[in-house]
Amino acid sequence: MHILETERLILRHLEERDLNDLFALYHDPTIRRYYPEGTLSLAETRAELNWFKQGHPQYPALGLWATVLKSNGAFIGRCGLLPWELDGRAEVEVAYMIDKRLWGQGLGTEAACGVRDYGFHTLKLTRLVCLIDAENIASQRVAEKIGMHFERAGADDKGPYLLYAQEQAHS
Numbered sequence: 001m002h003i004l005e006t007e008r009l010i011l012r013h014l015e016e017r018d019l020n021d022l023f024a025l026y027h028d029p030t031i032r033r034y035y036p037e038g039t040l041s042l043a044e045t046r047a048e049l050n051w052f053k054q055g056h057p058q059y060p061a062l063g064l065w066a067t068v069l070k071s072n073g074a075f076i077g078r079c080g081l082l083p084w085e086l087d088g089r090a091e092v093e094v095a096y097m098i099d100k101r102l103w104g105q106g107l108g109t110e111a112a113c114g115v116r117d118y119g120f121h122t123l124k125l126t127r128l129v130c131l132i133d134a135e136n137i138a139s140q141r142v143a144e145k146i147g148m149h150f151e152r153a154g155a156d157d158k159g160p161y162l163l164y165a166q167e168q169a170h171s
């Protein structure tokens with residue numbers, strides 16, 4: 001299912017045919033450098049793809065979505081909205097991951113902007129966050145460029161993170 005589009009990108013539900021492309025990202029130590037779980041195996045990637053195929057099972061409007069170039073249909077990342085409970089508060093995270101061969105072309109920011117707008121304007125969410133490793137400068141830049149501000153440092157069972165947040169009032 002088509003979720004949203006930006007100038008250069010289409011975001012849609014993950015499908016079976018995305019498995020190898022998703023695995024290429026999840027298996028890459030550079031791309032997975034700041035993820036506490038590290039790289040994923042093919043079986044772990046398949047399990048995650050299946051989990052998100054129809055959106056997040058508990059919150060179907062949220063999920064990780066295939067991020068595809070409009071120009072040639074190539075799968076170049078996975079971005080989306082993820083539900084978390086942080087310190088007893090329900091939060092929704094803007095998540096983004098782009099193929100490293102395409103870093104530095106503004107695609108991460110473009111995808112994150114589209115996801116942010118979808119969250120605020122289509123889903124009418126009032127608050128979005130990003131959970132970012134303190135050393136992941138590119139991700140912090142993306143968060144800032146889409147309007148998030150650093151709120152606090154936190155930690156959960158997976159380790160420490162920086163929490164960036166942005167709020168949107170709806171009348």
Ligand SMILES: CC(C)(COP(=O)(O)OP(=O)(O)OC[C@H]1O[C@@H](n2cnc3c(N)ncnc32)[C@H](O)[C@@H]1OP(=O)(O)O)[C@@H](O)C(=O)NCCC(=O)NCCS
Pocket residue numbers: 030031032034096097098099102103104105106107108109110131132133136137138139141142
């Ligand atoms: C974070 C990520 C999506 C950014 O994708 P991208 O397409 O390169 O992003 P953009 O081209 O829009 O660049 C965004 C900003 O980050 C900066 N940036 C990119 N790589 C950087 C790096 N290695 N170090 C410092 N800044 C960097 C860019 O210069 C740009 O800022 P600027 O406009 O002020 O110059 C990409 O690095 C990625 O997929 N990383 C692996 C997955 C990941 O860590 N996701 C975030 C988890 S919290």
